Amino acid sequence: MSACNLPYDIEPRQPLKKVLGEVYNITKEQRSFMWTKSAYVMSTVDRMYDKFKKDKQEWMGQVVVYYEKDTKKRYLYDAQHRLTVVILVLLSISHEWPVDRREKILKNISRMDDEDNIDPLDSDGAELLSQIGGNRIANLRSEYENDLKALNQILQDGVTSDNDSMIGTAYEDVRAFIKTLSLDEQTKFYKYCFNDIYCDIQTITDWDFIPEVFEKINNIGMELPLPVTAKNKLISQLGRGMIPVLRILFESIKDVCDKYALNQNHILHVAAWFHTQKHLEINKFIQDPNCLRDNTMESYHNFTKTVQHILSLIPMIKTHLNYSLLDKLTSGHEIMTTCILPLLYAYNDRLDEIISILIAASLNIKNGNGKLSLNSKKFQVKLIPIVNKAVSNGASWNDTSKKIKDMFREFGQPNEETFVKEWVNTCDNLTQRNTQMVKAILCYIWFTNDAHETIPDYSKVDLEHIIPQSSRIANGKCVDSLGNLTLFLGPNSDKVKGNRSLQDKPFSEKLQMYLLSNIKMTRDLNIYSSGFGKEQINARELLLINQIYTAVSKILFA
Structure with missing residues (x-):
């Protein structure tokens, strides 16, 4: 056992045949092995061959193995890239040899256990290796689909045409080099790989400490x-x-x-x-x-x-209907851990009110540098003491919610005219770059005004352009504005299909479908039965923004 009291043993200076002679289990849960680039592979092969010609030993590096005491199974966890290179050399040699000798080398590379249930005498080497799928070959595993395809071709006929795989390119280069050697020299090089290439076998016996062990034995900072x-x-x-x-x-x-x-x-x-x-x-x-x-x-x-x-x-x-809205409105900010979990931890029966307050706060958007972010340090500095006090002193929800609302008031309480003006500018940008946030805003208006209706799964609700984007009316800014957007459900939940079926047909034809919707916001388009153009789009946008202001004011500023 190592002196640093970490759960691993080292067997130094072991010949490579000891590594290849073991049965390993290699699963996706362990580290995946990426094949190195051909330039590195060939430089390593050249060095190996140079040592071979000079009759000198080659040092391969470390091989890390995890030994599971309960099952007595050994898992190959990590290895230097040089092990990959050696395996490619041995495979290349095997494909140059006659079938009877090829089987011998493949059996040396791949040790089978009792569970394999394959008779090697009934198969030639390549077929044998293909049947066991490389499972017993040290380091010959990869989670990358192209590598697996290339490996399968190598096992079948020694040729790969998959140029997207690093193993395929590397193997072809190695095999081209091996072909330049005589059969006698290949045999000697083969024996050299098994007997004169050395490594340290590092066996880890406690999975929980693998990262620390790997850091220690490789002498690198992690x-x-x-x-x-x-x-x-x-x-x-x-x-x-x-x-x-x-x-x-x-x-x-x-x-x-x-x-x-x-x-x-x-x-x-x-x-x-x-x-x-x-x-x-x-x-x-x-x-x-x-x-x-x-x-x-x-x-x-x-x-x-x-x-x-x-x-x-x-x-x-996560399953609360309005959380998905809040998540979209905060644009991926860590609203869960910054706000909701701390508050819900203290008040586990107030989730509806917590989310309502946070949604209202996220909609109380300011111009420029005054924009409120629920992820900002300024906001957190004010919220954290409130939550800490609530948790430690058992403050009532009424007291805590009042303090939170007071905190939001400090960021400013706009009047209706200012709020609408700021939101018109905001919507011009949002509708063109963040359709998910626009969808969340419309859903919030719908849910707030029509709480008596059946509320569907948020993920099934889609945005609908009332006047198609391809329309010739005005310009794209008008067509993409909030006033020209409504909500509809998929065909399994709602009869409205809008542009998906009617495409560029007149609004009068689309209106007949909208009237069948179970979403009040969409049915209310009936008030524009005499026509829907730029003027109506602008009027409807102001109507929707006023509904946002009413909801936000009711929650935060009442």
Whole structure:
């Protein structure tokens, strides 16, 4: 065992045949192996051949193997690129040899276990290798589709025409070099590869510490992912006996974040926030020698409960109808962890009101530098003390919501005329560059004014140009304005098909379809039955903006 007390062993100066003689399991979960460029491959082959001619040993580097004690299986985790080069050399030689000798070399490259259930005597070398799919060949695996196609061609006939694959190009260059050697020299070079090329075999026995081991044995600095650092920090504080439960905890974080497209760092950030009752960046939390306060199991269990509670809140938020609107309105800002999770953690029955306030705040848009961002430091500095006080002192929701609204009032409360003017300018830009945000704005107007109606899945709602974009009326700015946009559902949820079926037909014909809609905003287009042009588009835009102002004022400034 290594002196640094990390779970790995090193077998130094082992001949390559020891690596190739083992049965390895290589799965997608382990690091993928990218084939190196042909220039590097050939420079390595030239060096190997030069050492061979001078009767000198060649040093290949390190091979990292993960050994699973419970199943006694060995997984090839990482290897120097030179191992790839050696394998390509051996494959190239095998394809120059007669079938009987080819089988011998392929069996040396590929060691089969009892599960393979293949009789090598019934197959020639290439067919044998093709049947087992390269599973038992050290480093001959790749997640890249082009490489797999090229490898399959190599296994079948030794030729690849796939120019998009680095392995294909490299193999062709190596094989061209091998063909210049006599059969006798190929045989000697083959034996040299097995017996006089050496490596260090580094066997890791604890999966949780692979990044640290890899950093140590390669003597390089690595920036480990924060979840890995956090987990190992907890292990160092609580003891290695906690590895199984910590693994489960962090896997649950990863599973939830993968499912709902969230950043693990942000979830850990919120957990650290509420565990310490301080707004700490997660990396500062990890660096704190007392991140679990008194380092007791009770403190760890409290941290675990905090994480699990946060994870339980995420599905509530992500499946909430208006969250999808808020997510679009904030243009990808981390609204989940900046605002919603902290507030919902303290007030788990107030999700509707929390999201309503945040949507109203995001719609209270200012001009230029006065634009409010729910991700801005200025906003966070004001919100964080409010949330911290609510959590630590058990403040009522009424008191907290009032303080939050007061905070938003500090950013300015426009009158209706100013609000409408600013929004006209804003919409001119939005409709041409961010249709998803425009869709969210229209949905907000719809949901706010028609809450009694059945609200569908947000993802099924689409934007509809009332006057087609190809229309000759006025110019593109008019056609793309907010007043010329409405909502419609897909054919399974709504009879409205709009431009998708009527294309450039007159508004009078499209109106008959709009009247069948179950969306009031779309049905209300009936008031323009006498005609719909530039004047009506501008009037409708002002009407919609006034509805936004009414909703925002009711929530934030009433």
